[in-house]
Amino acid sequence: MDRQIISNSFKSIQDNISSKLSIISSQDYQEDKWVYDSGSGGGITRIFSDGDIEKAGVNFSSITGKLSDDISSKVIGKGKDFYATGVSVVIHPKNPFVPTMHMNIRYLERNNQKWFGGGIDLTPYYISKNDIIDYHLKLKSLCDRYDFVNYKNFKDSCDKYFFIKHRNETRGVGGIFFDNLESNLDQTFKFVTENGKTFLDIFLPLFNNFNKKNYTNKHREFQLYRRGRYVEFNLVYDRGTLFGLETNGRIESILMSLPPYSSWKYNWKPELNSEEAKLYEFLKPTEWINFDE
Amino acid sequence: MDRQIISNSFKSIQDNISSKLSIISSQDYQEDKWVYDSGSGGGITRIFSDGDIEKAGVNFSSITGKLSDDISSKVIGKGKDFYATGVSVVIHPKNPFVPTMHMNIRYLERNNQKWFGGGIDLTPYYISKNDIIDYHLKLKSLCDRYDFVNYKNFKDSCDKYFFIKHRNETRGVGGIFFDNLESNLDQTFKFVTENGKTFLDIFLPLFNNFNKKNYTNKHREFQLYRRGRYVEFNLVYDRGTLFGLETNGRIESILMSLPPYSSWKYNWKPELNSEEAKLYEFLKPTEWINFDE
Numbered sequence: 231m232d233r234q235i236i237s238n239s240f241k242s243i244q245d246n247i248s249s250k251l252s253i254i255s256s257q258d259y260q261e262d263k264w265v266y267d268s269g270s271g272g273g274i275t276r277i278f279s280d281g282d283i284e285k286a287g288v289n290f291s292s293i294t295g296k297l298s299d300d301i302s303s304k305v306i307g308k309g310k311d312f313y314a315t316g317v318s319v320v321i322h323p324k325n326p327f328v329p330t331m332h333m334n335i336r337y338l339e340r341n342n343q344k345w346f347g348g349g350i351d352l353t354p355y356y357i358s359k360n361d362i363i364d365y366h367l368k369l370k371s372l373c374d375r376y377d378f379v380n381y382k383n384f385k386d387s388c389d390k391y392f393f394i395k396h397r398n399e400t401r402g403v404g405g406i407f408f409d410n411l412e413s414n415l416d417q418t419f420k421f422v423t424e425n426g427k428t429f430l431d432i433f434l435p436l437f438n439n440f441n442k443k444n445y446t447n448k449h450r451e452f453q454l455y456r457r458g459r460y461v462e463f464n465l466v467y468d469r470g471t472l473f474g475l476e477t478n479g480r481i482e483s484i485l486m487s488l489p490p491y492s493s494w495k496y497n498w499k500p501e502l503n504s505e506e507a508k509l510y511e512f513l514k515p516t517e518w519i520n521f522d523e
Numbered sequence: 524m525d526r527q528i529i530s531n532s533f534k535s536i537q538d539n540i541s542s543k544l545s546i547i548s549s550q551d552y553q554e555d556k557w558v559y560d561s562g563s564g565g566g567i568t569r570i571f572s573d574g575d576i577e578k579a580g581v582n583f584s585s586i587t588g589k590l591s592d593d594i595s596s597k598v599i600g601k602g603k604d605f606y607a608t609g610v611s612v613v614i615h616p617k618n619p620f621v622p623t624m625h626m627n628i629r630y631l632e633r634n635n636q637k638w639f640g641g642g643i644d645l646t647p648y649y650i651s652k653n654d655i656i657d658y659h660l661k662l663k664s665l666c667d668r669y670d671f672v673n674y675k676n677f678k679d680s681c682d683k684y685f686f687i688k689h690r691n692e693t694r695g696v697g698g699i700f701f702d703n704l705e706s707n708l709d710q711t712f713k714f715v716t717e718n719g720k721t722f723l724d725i726f727l728p729l730f731n732n733f734n735k736k737n738y739t740n741k742h743r744e745f746q747l748y749r750r751g752r753y754v755e756f757n758l759v760y761d762r763g764t765l766f767g768l769e770t771n772g773r774i775e776s777i778l779m780s781l782p783p784y785s786s787w788k789y790n791w792k793p794e795l796n797s798e799e800a801k802l803y804e805f806l807k808p809t810e811w812i813n814f815d816e
Binding site: 260262277279285287395396454458461465472475478482485488491492493494496 | 790
C-alpha cells in the first residue's frame with residue numbers, strides 16, 4: 231500500500247463529508263490547518279457550529295513520528311517509527327430527533343507492519359426500533375460486500391467498546407468497530423473508504439427526515455442530559471481521547487467530540503413508558519438484525 | 524479517636540451547611556439515604572437544584588468495608604478492613620458572578636492506622652484579585668490557628684492537585700488540600716471540622732455579594748464554557764471520582780459534582796483584555812498572599 235494514495239483518499243473523504251454537511255445544513259465550516267510538532271505532517275480540522283448542526287468536527291490528519299515508551303506497548307508491531315493517517319467525524323445535531331453520529335477510519339504503519347482500523351456508531355435521543363434496524367442493515371450490507379468482513383464480529387466489538395461501565399449502558403445503539411486489520415490490505419482499504427460513503431448514506435436521510443421535526447423544551451432537555459453520557463464515555467473510557475491527552479496531541483482537535491451543550495441532573499430517571507424511557511431499552515447490546523429470517 | 528464522635532460531628536457539619544444553603548437560597552433540598560452494599564453503613568446525599576443554587580450536593584457518608592487489591596496499594600496502611608467517614612460539598616451557583624465552590628473532609632481507619640484528609644477550593648468565573656486574596660487570607664487564618672498546619676504547604680498541594688494538565692491550567696484559584704494527617708489526631712480533628720465552618724465563612728459572603736448582580740447571556744455562556752473544564756478535571760483526573768467509578772460506588776453521589784449545564788466550544792479564546800481574559804491570568808499557581816509584608 232502507498233501512504234500517499236491512502237492519505238489522499240482519506241482527505242477526499244473529509245472533503246466529501248464536510249461539503250455534504252455544509253449543503254444539508256446551509257452552514258459554512260471553520261477550517262484550521264495544524265502541524266504535528268512532535269514529528270512531521272499535520273492535519274486539517276473542520277468545525278460546524280451554531281446551526282442545525284449545533285456542533286460537528288470533521289478531522290483529517292497524516293503524521294509521522296516516534297512512539298513513546300508508554301504508547302509503544304499498547305500498539306501492535308515493533309519499533310518506534312510510526313505513520314498514521316485518518317479521518318474522524320462527530321456530529322451533534324441541534325434537533326433532538328436527529329441522532330449524534332460518529333465515524334473514524336485510520337491507517338497505521340509501524341516499520342513493516344501496516345493496518346487499518348475504524349468504525350461507525352450512532353447515539354440517538356429519540357429513535358424508533360425500525361430506524362435502528364435500518365441503520366444496522368446498512369452497516370451489514372456494507373460488511374457483506376467484503377468476504378473477509380464479518381458484520382456480527384464488528385458489531386459485537388462496537389457494543390463492547392462503546393460501553394459505559396459505571397452506568398451499565400452502551401453509549402448508543404451500536405454500529406461497527408474494527409482494528410488491526412492487517413491482511414488483504416488492498417481490499418481492506420476499499421472497505422475502509424466505503425465506510426466514509428456509508429456514513430453519509432446513513433446520516434443524510436436521518437438528518438433530512440428529522441431535522442425539521444418540532445420539538446419541545448422537554449426533548450431538548452433530554453438531549454442535553456443524554457449528551458452528558460457522551461462526555462462521560464469520551465473522558466473516562468475512550469482510548470482515542472485518553473491516548474491524545476497522554477501524548478499531548480492537539481487538544482482542541484481531540485476534544486472537538488464533546489457536545490456543544492450538555493447537562494447533569496442528579497439521579498434523573500425517565501418516566502415509566504415515556505418516550506425517554508424507550509431509549510433506555512435500546513442502550514444494551516442487541517441483535518438488531520434477526521439472522522433467522 | 525472515636526469513630527462515632529467524628530462521624531456525628533461530620534453529620535452535623537452536613538446539617539449546618541445544608542441548612543445555611545437552604546436559608547440563603549430559599550431552596551429546599553432533596554434528600555436520599557443510601558446503604559453501602561459492599562460493606563456496612565451508608566450515607567445521606569442532599570441535593571439543591573433549579574434555583575439561585577443551580578445545583579449543589581452535600582454528601583455525608585460513614586461506611587466500613589474491605590479494600591480491593593487494586594485500591595489497597597493506593598492507600599496508606601495495611602490490611603483489608605477500612606472505615607471511612609466524610610463530608611463532600613460542591614456548589615454550582617446560577618449567577619456567573621458567584622464562584623463554584625468545593626469542600627471535602629474525611630477520616631479513615633485501616634486497622635490501627637488513622638488519618639484525616641480534605642480541602643477547600645474555589646472555581647470562579649468572574650472574580651477580582653482582591654476577592655481571591657481575601658479568600659486565601661481566610662484559609663491562611665484557619666491554618667494559622669493550628670501550629671502543626673502550614674498554609675503554604677496545603678496551598679501548594681491544592682495547586683498541584685487541581686491542575687488540568689491537558690489545558691495547562693489550574694481548575695480554579697486554589698485553596699488548601701491535605702491528606703494522610705496521622706499525628707496529633709485530636710487537634711487535627713478540630714482543624715478538619717473547622718474547615719466546615721470556614722467553608723461557609725467564605726461561601727456565604729460571596730453568594731450574598733454577587734447573587735443579585737445582573738448578568739448577560741455572555742456571562743452565562745462563559746460560565747457554561749468554564750464549567751466544561753470542571754467536567755474535564757473531574758472525569759479525567761479527580762482521584763475521588765475515579766476511585767468511586769472503579770469501586771462501583773453509588774454513581775449518582777459520585778457524579779453529583781458535575782455541573783447542571785456546561786458547554787464546549789471549539790478552540791474558544793477570550794477576547795484580549797476582556798473580563799473573561801482576566802480569569803485566565805488567575806488560573807495558575809500563584810502566591811496570593813504576599814508573605815513579605
